[in-house]
Amino acid sequence: MRTRESAVKAAVDKHGKERKNLLPILQEVKRFKNYLTRGDISDIAAEMNLSSAYVYGVASFYHFLDLEERGQNIIWICKTISCYMKGSKDILQALEEALKIKVGETTSDGKFTLLQTNCIGWCHKGPAMLINDEPYTELTPDKVLDIIDSYYKKL
Amino acid sequence: MAKRKLKRVDLIFSQDCSCKDILTEALKKSREEIIQELIDSGLKGRGGAGFPTGLKWKMAAAEKSNRKYVICNADEGEPGTFKDREILDRVALKVLGGMALCAYVIDAREGFIYLRHEYRFLIPKLEKMMETFHKWMDDFDLDFRVKLFIGSGAYVCGEETSLIESMEGKRGEPRNKPPYPTNQGYLGKPTVVNNVETLVYTMMIMRIGADEFKGMGIEGSSGSKLFSVSGDTHKPGIYEIEMGMTLEDFVKEFGDGDTKAVQVGGASGFCVPRKRFKETTIGFQGGLKGFSLPTGGSMMIFNSSRSMYNVLHNYLEFFEEESCGQCTPCRVGCQQLLKGIEAIKRGEKSYRYLNDLLRLSETMKLTAKCGLGQSVANSFASIVENFREEMIY
C-alpha cells in the first residue's frame, strides 16, 4: 500500500528538489488524501531543504491546496455575482439539504465536502460548480441532486 | 471620440486556415519583420492591461541571455471572463502557434502554459495538442518545447510577476517593478508573459497582415477581441467583436430591454450606468476619466431588478479574499471598503462616510503595489458614484 511518506517521496523524486517545483509537488501530494496534512508539509519541506513555515506559507496562499480535512469529493460552488444572479443560492441550499451539511463541512460518510469558490469561468452557463476537476453548469436544484446521486453510484 | 458600429468578426475560432501553414509562412520572416508587423498592427495585450505586444517581444528579443521563456497566461480569473477557456478548448494549437512565434522572435527554447486550477479538465486535451505541436516543432527544426504549469487557485496570479513567483515555488505575490519580466522574469531570465487571446491574435496577424488587423477597430484600439457576455442577457456567451463599439450598440444587441448598467472588465473594471451607454466606447484609450474603457472582455449586464449594492458587495468580498495581502492599501483597503459599505447600509456610519471611502479607493488606485489593488477603485468608484442611493438605502 502506498503510504503518505512514499507519496511525498515519489512526488519530490518525480519533479525534482528545486524550489520551482514546489507547486506541482504540493498538488500531487494533495491528491493522496484530497488535502495536505501537517506531516505532508513538513516532509515536503525536509525533502526540498526548505523551511516548514515557508512551505506552509506557500500552500496557504492557494485556494485549492486544502490544508483542512476534506471528503473524497470536493464540491466548489461558484459564488461570483453572475452565478448568483442565476440562482447559485438555490443550488447551495439544495446541496446543503441533500448532503445534510453546511458550506465548509464534510458529510459524515466522508464522501463530500461542500465549499464555495470565486469565478470558475462559466458565467454564461451559471450557476456552475466544480466537483473535483469536473465542471457542471446550468445547474438546477433537481440537476444537482442527480449529479450527487451519480457520484454515490460511482463510489 | 472614434467609434465603430458593432461588427462581429470571425478570426479566433475560424478554421479556414491551418495553424501549421500560418507558422510555415511566418517563420520564413525575420525576427525583426515579425516584431515590426506586430507593432504596425497595434495589437495590445488582451488580458486587460493592454500593453503593446510587439513592443513586449521587442524588449525581450533585445535582451542578451542564454535562457529566455515564453509563458502563456491562462490564469483567467476575472469574474465574468471565460474566453481563454473557450480558446484553449477549441483552438489550442493557435495558442501554441503564437507561443512558437514568440519563441522564435525572442529566441526562447522553453515555454509554459500557466493554466488555472479551475480548468484542469482541459489538461488531457491540451496535452494531446502539445504532442501534435511538438511534432511540428521538429518539422520546423525549431528547438522549442511547451510544458503545462497548473495553478492552485489565486486570482492575483493573473498578474504577470505573481504568476512568475508562483511558478518559482513561492506565494504568488506581485514583485516590485522595475525590473520587468522581459528583463528579469522566470528564474531571473527574460520572459514574455502573454494572455491566451493575445497569442492567438499574433497568429491571426501573421495570417491577415498588420494592415487588415489595424483596419479594424479604432485609433489606439485596433483589431477585434473576444467578449464574455453574461448576466441579464438572452444570449450569454463568447463573441468576437471589432474594437470601438459603443455600449449603446452592445446593449441593443445583448441586453434584455431593461438594462440598468453594464460592468465592463469584471470586478476590476468599470460600471457604466444606462445614461452613459451612448458615450462609452470599448477600447484601450482613456481610462477612468474618459468614456472609452479598457477591458479583458468581461461584460456583465444588469437589469433594473438587480441591486448594485449586492454587485459591489460581491466584488469587494472577492477582492478582500483574493488580494495577496502584502501591501497595505490593498490588504486593509479592501477590508475597509467592504466593512464600510456594510456599516453605511446598516446605518452605523453616516452616508457621508461614502466620501471617505471614495477617497480611500483613490488612494488605493494611486499607491497599491500592483494592478489588482489599483483597480479595486474602478468598480468601487463607478458603482458608488452612479448608484449612491442604492448604497445608502
Place this chain on the structure above:
Amino acid sequence: MTEKKINLTIDGKKISVPEGTTLLEAAKLEKVKIPTLCYHQDLCIAGNCRVCVVEVEGWRVLPAACATPAMEGMVVYTNSPLVRRSRRDILALLVSEHSTQCTTCYRSTNCELQELAAEYNIDNEIYINLLKDKTFTIDRTSWAIEKDESKCIRCQRCVRTCAELQKVNALDVINKGANMKIATFFDTVMSEVVCTNCGQCINRCPTGALTERRYIDEIWDALGDPEKHVIVQTAPAVRVALGEVLGYEPGVRVTGKMAAALKHLGFDSVLDTDFAADLTIMEEGHELLDRLKRKLVDKEDVALPMMTSCSPGWIKFIEHMYPDHLDHLSTCKSPQQMFGAIAKTYYAERKGLDPKNIVNVSVMPCSAKKYEANRMEMNDSGVQDVDLVCTTRELGHMIRQSGIDFKEIPNAKFDPFMGDSTGAAVIFGATGGVMEAALRTAYEVVTGREVPFDGLKITPVRGMEGIRETSVKLENVLPEWSFLENIELRVAIAHGLTNATQIMEDVAIGNSPYHFIEIMACPGGCIGGGGQPIPTNAEIRRKRAEAIYTEDEKMVIRKSHQNPEVIQLYKEFLGKPLGEKSHHLLHTKYTRRERV
C-alpha cells in the same frame, strides 16, 4: 570605469546620483526624510507598506520610494498634497488593523508606527477598527520571545530577518487577502518551533508585535526580598549599548555608570560576566588544545573543527539544523552559565550563603540567553544556575523606573570576586572577539610568547565581513606542545546564522579546512544581539564594536589567563582547566531537535 550618473529633480532641486540609487536613498542624500516602515537597511527591499510613496511627474501612480530606482529626468515630489494625503490614508489603514492600546505596550515611545501616526496626525479613528470582532492571544510560550499578533502591521521585516539574516524561517507569511498574517508552521506556538530565540526579529519589528519576554517584575521582586542575595552579572556588549536607551549616542561606553546604577537598584553584588568570559577562554582554549592532541598524537577520532558554544541562538540553530554534528561544538558552557554555576557554588561557599537563597540575575544583549538559562541541563549547582535574564533594554527600563539620573551618576567599579575582567573578555561582545581572546591565550600557553600582533590586536579576525578566516603559525613551541610545532592553526569566524550555515555546509560534509571556528548568531556578534537597543543597523553596530575595542585597549590586563580572580578560582576551587570540577560545573551537552 566611471559610475553612470542619473540626473533627476527632487522637490525642485536638480541632483545627480549613481545609477541604481533608489528614490529613498536619493532623497536621503538631499537630507529629505521619507517615512518608511517595511524598509530596513539590513534587509532586502519589500515595498509592502507603501508609506514611502512619492509623486513623480507624468506617472499614473505614486511609486514606493524604497523600491523605485532613480531614472533620468525624473521629477519627484516627496511632500506634495497628494503624497501627504496618501501617506496619511495608508497610516490610518495600518492603525485600523493595529491594536492601539499604546499605553499598555512595551514599545510605547519606541514604536515606528506610533511615531508616524503622530507625525501624520492620525488623531481619530478614520477607518473602522478591524480588530473589534477578533480575539487575540499573546504567544508567551517561549522563554525568550513574545508574539502579539494584534500589533502586527505585516511589514514582514521579521520574516525577512529570519530568512535572510538567519536562514531559520521560523516565521513566514501565511494565507492571503484579509487573512494574510505572519505565523509559524501551522501557527504552532513559538516554544515548539525552529526559532533560535536570537531576537533579531524583535530588533527589527517596528511595533510591539515581537518583544522579548520581560522579567523586570521578577527582578524587582527578588530585589525587594530581604531573604534573597541578589547577584547581577553584565555581559560585555551591554556596557557599549545601554547608553542608547538612556540618552546617549551609539558607541558611548557607560561601564562605570552601569555598575553604579546597578548598585543603586539594590543588587547585593554587582559582578561581571567578563570574569566568566575569561574562564571560558581557559576551558575552551584547553579544550581545543586537548582535541588537537587527541587527534594528532593519540590518533583519536575527535571532531574538528571545534566550534564555539557561547551563543545560545547558534546552539539552538545547530541543534535543529545540523543535529548530526553536535560533536563539533565545544562542550564549554557560555560565560553566562559558567558564571551562574560558579556563583552558586564557589561564591556561595566563600560568602557562606545557601545557594537556594541566591538569585542570579544577568543582563544580556541577548534574548536567547533567557532560553539558555532555562534549559533543563543548566542546574549543575544543584539549583537553577541563572535565575532571571533581562536584556539591555529591560535594564534601561529599570534604571528609568528607579529615577536615577543616569547621565549624572558617578562611575563605580564592579564588586570583587568575579568582578575582575580583562580586555580579552570585553571583546567577547564583538564578532571575532572570542577567537581573538582564545588566540591570545592559546598561543601563549603553547609557545610561552605573546601572539605576534602589534598591541595584541589580531586584526584579521576583526571587522564586519560575514565570514573571516586567518591562520597563525605555531613555531618554537614549548616542549609539552611539541606536536604542534610548525602547525598552521586555521581559524574562521562567522556571525549571523546565514553565514554560519555557509560554514556548516562544509563541516557537515567533512570538508572544513579549519581547526577552530567562532560563530555568533547575531550580526556583529553580541553587540548586535536581540536584546540590544532598537534601532539597529550596520552603522550603529560598527560604533558599538569600536567602543568594545576601545574598552579592551584601556584595560590593564588583556589576556584571560592573567585574570587574577580566575587564577585564584582555579587555585582555590577548580583545580585545573578541564579538571573534574570544571567538567561538572562548566561543561555541558547538546540535544538533537526537530526542524519544524
